Amino acid sequence: MSLAYIYIYFLNCICIDNKNYPITMTRPCSVSASPVSFSLLAAAAATVFLLTVVATTVGAVEKVVVGNGDGSTPYEIALAHKSYGKVHTIETSNEHRFADTSDPEMGHYAANFHLEYMAVRGLADLPALILETVDEPYTGTYYGRDDFNNGKKATTPLGRVPVLTHGEFRLHQSSSIVRYLAKYFSLSGITPEDEAEIDVLYETVKELFGGHKFLKVHPEALEAAVLAGQALPEIRYATMTNRGQYSELEQSTAILRVFEEVLATSQTGHLVGTDLSYADLALFLKLDELAESDKSPHWVTAPEFTRLAAFYNNIAETDGVERFLAHGRRMPRIERCGGEGAAGDYCYKHDRHCCVAPPNSPLGDGEEDPIPHVPEDEYHPGGGEEL
Ligand SMILES: N[C@@H](CCC(=O)N[C@@H](CS)C(=O)NCC(=O)O)C(=O)O
Numbered sequence: 001m002s003l004a005y006i007y008i009y010f011l012n013c014i015c016i017d018n019k020n021y022p023i024t025m026t027r028p029c030s031v032s033a034s035p036v037s038f039s040l041l042a043a044a045a046a047t048v049f050l051l052t053v054v055a056t057t058v059g060a061v062e063k064v065v066v067g068n069g070d071g072s073t074p075y076e077i078a079l080a081h082k083s084y085g086k087v088h089t090i091e092t093s094n095e096h097r098f099a100d101t102s103d104p105e106m107g108h109y110a111a112n113f114h115l116e117y118m119a120v121r122g123l124a125d126l127p128a129l130i131l132e133t134v135d136e137p138y139t140g141t142y143y144g145r146d147d148f149n150n151g152k153k154a155t156t157p158l159g160r161v162p163v164l165t166h167g168e169f170r171l172h173q174s175s176s177i178v179r180y181l182a183k184y185f186s187l188s189g190i191t192p193e194d195e196a197e198i199d200v201l202y203e204t205v206k207e208l209f210g211g212h213k214f215l216k217v218h219p220e221a222l223e224a225a226v227l228a229g230q231a232l233p234e235i236r237y238a239t240m241t242n243r244g245q246y247s248e249l250e251q252s253t254a255i256l257r258v259f260e261e262v263l264a265t266s267q268t269g270h271l272v273g274t275d276l277s278y279a280d281l282a283l284f285l286k287l288d289e290l291a292e293s294d295k296s297p298h299w300v301t302a303p304e305f306t307r308l309a310a311f312y313n314n315i316a317e318t319d320g321v322e323r324f325l326a327h328g329r330r331m332p333r334i335e336r337c338g339g340e341g342a343a344g345d346y347c348y349k350h351d352r353h354c355c356v357a358p359p360n361s362p363l364g365d366g367e368e369d370p371i372p373h374v375p376e377d378e379y380h381p382g383g384g385e386e387l
Contacts, residue, residue, distance in 0.1 A: 073328025078119050083345045087119040087144035113138035114165040121331045123174035124162040129281050133320035134185040182278035197272045201279035208255045209286040217255050218248035219295035226298045263307035284315040325353035
């Protein structure tokens with residue numbers, strides 16, 4: 001296998017394996033968990049002290065974010081590098097469960113979970129979302145291509161990431177990680193039937209949003225039709241064949257309709273049963289990406305998908321989910337840049353939730369968030385209380 005081929009394979013995996021989505025970040029927990037510089041530790045200690053004072057004077061401080069030495073979030077650091085391959089491992093750490101500073105146990109609360117991946121969203125996005133949704137402290141390590149290839153790769157199972165370490169237990173294969181976390185945090189149903197159905201829906205999400213060889217959602221076609229107020233085709237996925245010829249709009253409509261119809265039978269707005277499941281979260285991530293301004297931001301307004309839109313909005317407003325979208329620990333989106341094939345790379349780009357680039361950001365290209373989530377005057381570089 002030529003080097004060029006290996007390179008292309010690697011790139012393809014990043015963007016095509018699961019069709020989307022390296023840096024180190026630590027969500028919650030002890031500052032010492034992160035191999036950061038001494039000055040950062042000093043800054044962290046000062047922050048913790050300050051927030052302890054604040055906590056005891058104005059009430060509970062739920063979370064403290066300790067930045068990356070220069071105060072940037074992983075998101076901003078990655079964005080500043082533009083191309084993900086240039087990003088080296090980044091550590092951030094966050095104090096968590098800090099509310100009761102009089103409880104010595106709290107001060108020693110350490111993350112049990114460690115998630116490792118490359119500095120993109122990809123196959124670690126859902127595991128991270130699960131941990132964030134259940135408000136579980138974890139450490140995330142996201143590697144740049146160089147760091148991964150020059151050392152890390154040799155240490156991971158099958159030379160691949162994501163890898164989840166839970167105490168002494170080490171697990172790879174993204175879907176296995178998702179199921180393990182979901183089971184651990186009761187997001188995978190109670191009865192065997194619910195568990196199986198949630199599994200089915202998760203597999204369906206993966207298949208229809210990237211896994212299918214022939215059918216997929218085409219955001220541009222969908223956006224054009226919805227914006228034009230056009231009635232969407234009445235086609236259903238169940239009547240389509242894998243190799244049949246369907247327009248981009250037909251494919252897109254049929255795929256979204258699968259989930260609209262599932263939700264039509266739901267009493268609670270969840271895909272299965274009464275409670276939030278990992279299948280809900282998996283679908284949410286796909287719908288959220290679809291809603292980006294460069295995809296199909298108006299899909300939520302289509303009269304054909306009212307249940308899906310309500311589902312999407314409800315989950316987006318869930319505490320942990322809302323935080324995850326905007327806190328800066330999530331990796332940025334990527335896009336192809338610098339040419340085709342081995343000549344090209346993947347570059348970072350903004351998403352509409354996170355995070356306004358700091359003034360004089362090395363981004364320097366005037367790229368604006370089309371729908372800024374955090375107004376620039378409310379942007380506080382350098383950690384502090386989480387939004
Ligand atoms: N089926 C595996 C795929 C793992 C995989 O191929 N991960 C890619 C990143 S998306 C990787 O580690 N690539 C490293 C390489 O190609 O050297 C999973 O779902 O976890």
